[in-house]
Amino acid sequence: MAARDYGQYCGITQALELVGERWALLIVRDLLVGPRRYGELAAGLPRIPSNILAARLKQLQEGGVIRRAPRSRVIIYELTPYGRELEPVVLALGAWGFRSMGDPRDEQVITPDAMTMTLRTAFRPQVAATLPATAYAARVGTAELLVRVDGPTLDVTRGDGPADLSFAVGPDVRRLISGELAPDRAIATGVVEVLHGSGDLLERFASTFHLAA
Incomplete structure (x- = not known):
């Protein structure tokens, strides 16, 4: 074939x-x-x-x-x-490729499905299990996602909705997920814009979603 x-x-x-x-x-x-x-x-x-x-x-x-x-x-x-x-294969490839990602080129976009799979790749259920249930409304470029974490369970859907923390971020979300940029610095430098909720919850997000660069 x-x-x-x-x-x-x-x-x-x-x-x-x-x-x-x-x-x-x-x-x-x-x-x-x-x-x-x-x-x-x-x-x-x-x-x-x-x-x-x-x-x-x-x-x-x-x-x-x-x-x-x-x-x-x-x-x-x-x-x-x-x-x-193929899901574990795709997730493993995503984690492997993440390590060599540089800065995005101007013509590169982040699609909702691509970001969803990035979050699924970066999700750390063993960490999430120790944290309170949290809902995040994330606007990543033009992609709007509602990210619900309840213990070791992750649910990502398109669109907006009630959330504990709403934030906007561009392709530099990679720097937050990799730990290259601490959450407080991400907010202070304008990489992340908190739209609703406490900026402290971005620390929880960064703990829950992490990929080594």
């Missing part, structure tokens, strides 16, 4: 032939957040050509990674149980 056949009999080779083509794993990343319509996938991957998106969706279906399903008179794409097994 892959456009490139590596000619080797190996599990890693098979995995790359299933999801190693350009854009394929990013489609999987977004579908790990939830089922998506074709247009939603295209919007979340603004640089993908429409013919490539269609081709990748077809290849991923043929490989048993995703499936098409009717829902409320529209077709949505969702991961199969086999495809969902």
Whole structure:
């Protein structure tokens, strides 16, 4: 099914032939957040050509990674149980790639699904279990997310809602999550703008979400 056949009999080779083509794993990343319509996938991957998106969706279906399903008179794409097994792989890749991320380029964007997966990658349930339940309304670039932490459970949804702390931040959120910038310095330097609630809760956020750079 892959456009490139590596000619080797190996599990890693098979995995790359299933999801190693350009854009394929990013489609999987977004579908790990939830089922998506074709247009939603295209919007979340603004640089993908429409013919490539269609081709990748077809290849991923043929490989048993995703499936098409009717829902409320529209077709949505969702991961199969086999495809969902990629979640720890995607999270591990995200953590690995985070370590070599530099400053963002001007043309780079943060999509809601990408930020959701970053938070899931950085989430430390063992730390969260020792802290009070907290809801954060995070505006990261143009992405608005409601982040609810209750013990070791994390729930991230799009949009706004009641929150203990509301804050806005740009791509420099990486510096906060990595620990490069302490929460109080992030606020003092304008990297993070507290919109509602106590800035002290940003300390709790930084403790709950951390990735080593």
